[in-house]
Amino acid sequence: MASLKINLFGEFRVWRKEERIGSKEWGRQKTRSLLKLLLTRPEYVFSKDEIIEALWPSVSPKAAEQSLRVTVSLLRRALEPDLGRGAESRFVHRKRPGYSFDCRVDCEVDAWEFEKDRQEANAAREDGRIDDAIREYRAALGLVRGEFLAEEPYEEWTMEARGQWRERRLALSSDLSECLALKGRYADAIEVCKDALTLDCYREDLHRRLMMYHYCAGEQNLSLGAFRSFARMLREELGTAPSAELIRLEAQVEARDVPGVDERRRYPKPRRPLRLPYSLSRAHFVGRDGEYGLLAERMREVSAGNGGAIAVEGEAGVGKTRLAEEFLGFAQSRGVSVLRGRCYERELGLPLEPVLDALGQVEHAADVVSEISETHEENSGYPWTDKAHGVARVYYELTGKLIRESQDEGLILFIDDLQWADPATLDFLSYLAKRISGERVLLVLTYRREQSQELSGWLQRLAERRAVTTVSLDRLSMEDVNQLLIRLSSRSFADLSSLAEFVYRESEGNPFYALEYLRWLIESGAVEIDPRRRISGLKREALLQSALPSGVRALIRARFGGLSEDARGRLEVAAVIGRSFDLGLLCGAAGCAEIEAFATMKPLMSSGLIVETSREKKYQFSHDKLRQSLYEDIDSPQRRTMHLQVAEALEEDGSEPAELAHHYMRAEEWKRALENLGRAARKAEGGHAWETALKDYGRALEIVGKLPGSEETKFDLLAARESLLEHMDRREERAVTVQELFELANELGDRARIAEVNIRRIGTLIVADPEEAAESGRVAVDIFRELNNMAGEARAHRELGYARWVNRDYAGALEANLQALWIHRNLGYRRAEAGDASNMAQVYRGIGDYDSALRWAEEAVRIAHELEDEVGEIFNMNTVANIHRERGDLEAALSLHLKSLSMCADLGIKNLKTSQHLNCGRLYLSLAAPEEALKHFHSAARLG
Numbered sequence: 014m015a016s017l018k019i020n021l022f023g024e025f026r027v028w029r030k031e032e033r034i035g036s037k038e039w040g041r042q043k044t045r046s047l048l049k050l051l052l053t054r055p056e057y058v059f060s061k062d063e064i065i066e067a068l069w070p071s072v073s074p075k076a077a078e079q080s081l082r083v084t085v086s087l088l089r090r091a092l093e094p095d096l097g098r099g100a101e102s103r104f105v106h107r108k109r110p111g112y113s114f115d116c117r118v119d120c121e122v123d124a125w126e127f128e129k130d131r132q133e134a135n136a137a138r139e140d141g142r143i144d145d146a147i148r149e150y151r152a153a154l155g156l157v158r159g160e161f162l163a164e165e166p167y168e169e170w171t172m173e174a175r176g177q178w179r180e181r182r183l184a185l186s187s188d189l190s191e192c193l194a195l196k197g198r199y200a201d202a203i204e205v206c207k208d209a210l211t212l213d214c215y216r217e218d219l220h221r222r223l224m225m226y227h228y229c230a231g232e233q234n235l236s237l238g239a240f241r242s243f244a245r246m247l248r249e250e251l252g253t254a255p256s257a258e259l260i261r262l263e264a265q266v267e268a269r270d271v272p273g274v275d276e277r278r279r280y281p282k283p284r285r286p287l288r289l290p291y292s293l294s295r296a297h298f299v300g301r302d303g304e305y306g307l308l309a310e311r312m313r314e315v316s317a318g319n320g321g322a323i324a325v326e327g328e329a330g331v332g333k334t335r336l337a338e339e340f341l342g343f344a345q346s347r348g349v350s351v352l353r354g355r356c357y358e359r360e361l362g363l364p365l366e367p368v369l370d371a372l373g374q375v376e377h378a379a380d381v382v383s384e385i386s387e388t389h390e391e392n393s394g395y396p397w398t399d400k401a402h403g404v405a406r407v408y409y410e411l412t413g414k415l416i417r418e419s420q421d422e423g424l425i426l427f428i429d430d431l432q433w434a435d436p437a438t439l440d441f442l443s444y445l446a447k448r449i450s451g452e453r454v455l456l457v458l459t460y461r462r463e464q465s466q467e468l469s470g471w472l473q474r475l476a477e478r479r480a481v482t483t484v485s486l487d488r489l490s491m492e493d494v495n496q497l498l499i500r501l502s503s504r505s506f507a508d509l510s511s512l513a514e515f516v517y518r519e520s521e522g523n524p525f526y527a528l529e530y531l532r533w534l535i536e537s538g539a540v541e542i543d544p545r546r547r548i549s550g551l552k553r554e555a556l557l558q559s560a561l562p563s564g565v566r567a568l569i570r571a572r573f574g575g576l577s578e579d580a581r582g583r584l585e586v587a588a589v590i591g592r593s594f595d596l597g598l599l600c601g602a603a604g605c606a607e608i609e610a611f612a613t614m615k616p617l618m619s620s621g622l623i624v625e626t627s628r629e630k631k632y633q634f635s636h637d638k639l640r641q642s643l644y645e646d647i648d649s650p651q652r653r654t655m656h657l658q659v660a661e662a663l664e665e666d667g668s669e670p671a672e673l674a675h676h677y678m679r680a681e682e683w684k685r686a687l688e689n690l691g692r693a694a695r696k697a698e699g700g701h702a703w704e705t706a707l708k709d710y711g712r713a714l715e716i717v718g719k720l721p722g723s724e725e726t727k728f729d730l731l732a733a734r735e736s737l738l739e740h741m742d743r744r745e746e747r748a749v750t751v752q753e754l755f756e757l758a759n760e761l762g763d764r765a766r767i768a769e770v771n772i773r774r775i776g777t778l779i780v781a782d783p784e785e786a787a788e789s790g791r792v793a794v795d796i797f798r799e800l801n802n803m804a805g806e807a808r809a810h811r812e813l814g815y816a817r818w819v820n821r822d823y824a825g826a827l828e829a830n831l832q833a834l835w836i837h838r839n840l841g842y843r844r845a846e847a848g849d850a851s852n853m854a855q856v857y858r859g860i861g862d863y864d865s866a867l868r869w870a871e872e873a874v875r876i877a878h879e880l881e882d883e884v885g886e887i888f889n890m891n892t893v894a895n896i897h898r899e900r901g902d903l904e905a906a907l908s909l910h911l912k913s914l915s916m917c918a919d920l921g922i923k924n925l926k927t928s929q930h931l932n933c934g935r936l937y938l939s940l941a942a943p944e945e946a947l948k949h950f951h952s953a954a955r956l957g
């Protein structure tokens with residue numbers, strides 16, 4: 014690390030090595046101001062008159078010169094406390110006619126680093142290395158944490174410098190946005206322009222770029238909106254108008270005729286639709302030319318390496334899936350790989366189920382999650398700051414798999430009915446969408462507009478990052494419905510207009526409902542079909558019948574009216590199972606033979622109510638409205654009975670606890686629902702799907718009160734939830750849960766539980782009330798000792814040691830940790846012993862006894878290695894490295910960090926790998942090896 018580190022952007026801060034210079038060390042405010050002034054122009058020699066004019070403009074010359082001498086002396090002493098009397102400063106030099114700051118010495122200034130990165134970026138850009146330029150530009154902007162010399166807002170000498178740095182930042186942002194646009198990363202370029210406009214909202218060149226990038230991203234309305242907002246601001250605030258050039262661009266955007274852009278934009282034609290008329294999937298594809306063209310154009314951009322996400326939204330039945338499927342068919346005809354997944358409506362489900370279903374089409378992909386989940390275990394031996402990295406690793410591996418599969422002609426991941434996605438799926442899709450902008454991967458999502466409330470926040474966060482484009486589907490027009498029927502009718506059919514008017518009026522343009530009405534008319538005999546399977550006649554009086562369904566529910570009930578009692582009963586069981594169902598499960602729940610169930614399915618498949626999926630003996634309702642209508646028509650007692658039958662059939666097959674819990678809850682079998690909710694939560698937690706696990710624990714706590722004498726079960730659920738909240742660093746929720754535990758333990762009068770909760774209280778009280786935290790630790794020790802529970806006593810000693818360490822009672826902390834170590838050693842708990850040794854090392858570091866700290870830290874490393882606990886070994890090696898660094902043995906520290914980096918790479922733990930690169934970079938800087946340091950900093954930035 015540099016001898017001096019100085020921040021000029023934002024809050025002014027100076028560090029000597031890793032120690033920040035405090036306010037008392039400066040002596041006076043002018044000392045800081047003098048350093049700031051010298052740093053505005055490195056190597057420039059400020060005359061005494063210039064300095065006095067800037068810092069003491071109202072003081073007499075003699076007094077000002079005396080103040081300058083004293084301030085220079087204070088500045089040198091603050092920067093170099095060990096500087097001898099009369100010795101030359103390494104940093105502040107006296108030169109005629111005044112003073113200067115030497116920028117060649119071991120000093121790191123954020124503004125200087127900004128300028129260095131900017132120059133490297135410009136050079137890369139001139140050489141055509143656009144990716145390198147983007148990286149360097151972003152590194153420079155990352156150094157800007159606020160205005161230049163923000164703490165001196167009104168001093169004249171800072172205003173000029175601040176204006177110059179603002180111009181540099183604006184120029185850099187403009188250059189960065191252009192580089193991003195050259196790579197087709199329009200969303201990123203837009204964000205850079207918006208950030209730059211917060212500095213200077215009147216920069217027309219940035220507004221022009223913003224308009225162009227919106228337009229190239231297919232966002233004509235946003236492009237025009239950007240122009241209108243700028244024009245309104247100029248008119249209202251400055252009484253002027255945009256330039257003629259910008260007005261001309263606005264007209265070109267509105268006409269979709271921008272020179273240099275539109276002549277290259279060609280939409281591919283849709284593939285020829287199927288000509289089979291009797292289901293939505295077979296109907297002719299009409300009314301979606303614009304939306305289809307946008308998807309096809311997006312695919313072209315993805316093929317060029319500009320990946321991203323598209324969400325298609327609309328009401329149920331409006332044709333979202335149909336549009337997506339037509340597009341996917343076109344993509345596959347061009348050699349693009351397509352993976353499909355679907356979300357289903359259920360209260361509980363497997364984490365990442367639709368993603369894993371899609372990836373199941375790729376060999377070995379689903380093994381990624383299961384292999385990582387199997388390695389999950391409690392890390393109770395880690396010192397105080399236990400952090401899991403499994404979630405990031407799962408997402409990283411899945412994303413990597415998708416990117417690798419996209420290398421040939423590109424890849425599309427399609428997830429249907431996103432409104433029913435589980436939290437883990439949403440979390441992963443958000444992660445993926447933010448990381449594919451430079452890849453040949455397109456994420457296509459569909460969701461129902463009327464059920465998107467829970468998705469609104471998730472979608473908004475992605476939209477703010479420009480990580481998703483939304484396509485909204487509206488209902489078909491009368492002309493669209495007419496065109497649909499023209500393609501289904503014979504040329505001799507004379508009543509087309511009457512039929513089209515009826516279908517449009519009753520369906521209100523919803524494609525699914527339109528076809529359902531048409532199908533009903535065909536099956537009732539009101540519409541006649543010729544041998545060529547085309548509409549040839551219409552009984553017009555049928556259109557006037559009052560018995561004709563007036564809504565979707567009545568329509569679907571009519572579709573099911575012809576089913577036999579047995580067939581309807583089996584179909585109702587299928588509706589209880591869910592949108593998709595397995596033939597074997599249906600037989601088990603309905604109590605019928607497979608041949609009987611298949612005999613029921615066959616006519617339903619012919620009519621389009623049920624479709625067979627690509628998986629053997631797996632079926633699904635052709636539209637979920639069919640399932641919902643059927644399900645809701647079952648009376649409540651019968652519905653509960655059917656859910657119980659399904660749950661028991663699933664249990665015989667050893668199904669997932671989440672699915673079992675769903676059906677037991679609907680059956681109001683609370684005890685079995687509770688058991689499976691607990692199992693589902695633990696499984697989700699083990700697979701790092703923490704949000705899903707938290708949801709499962711919450712549902713379990715909602716129903717536990719329905720069971721008499723369930724207080725102990727409730728305690729166990731609260732304890733599990735509290736542990737999960739600790740891992741997730743949800744401090745406020747954790748504190749509330751611990752308080753519930755505390756009250757419940759005292760109600761139960763269970764001494765062991767009271768002691769356990771007192772241990773948990775330490776973590777929630779340590780900041781707000783350290784004394785109360787320490788008291789909780791003492792209470793826990795006394796109770797466990799009374800109960801002769803040595804393992805519990807050891808845990809209490811460890812947490813008590815933590816409380817004492819926070820309160821700087823180092824002797825007490827050592828005593829408590831030694832007690833824990835002695836007990837764990839006698840019990841043979843080696844992992845816990847490693848944690849105690851690491852804690853001892855931290856305490857000895859705190860009191861400056863590095864020899865003892867090193868001995869204990871190395872003992873922790875040795876035990877972790879013996880236990881093959883690689884993550885624990887990395888953590889403890891970092892502690893050893895930090896001790897060496899604090900002792901001044903930088904070579905030894907670097908050697909250990911390099912070894913840790915290699916282990917992190919082998920394990921694939923991204924965030925630990927990033928921190929190790931940063932550690933290595935800082936040590937290389939301190940060892941005067943800037944080139945090696947830069948390599949590690951660049952690696953950290955790429956991972957970052």
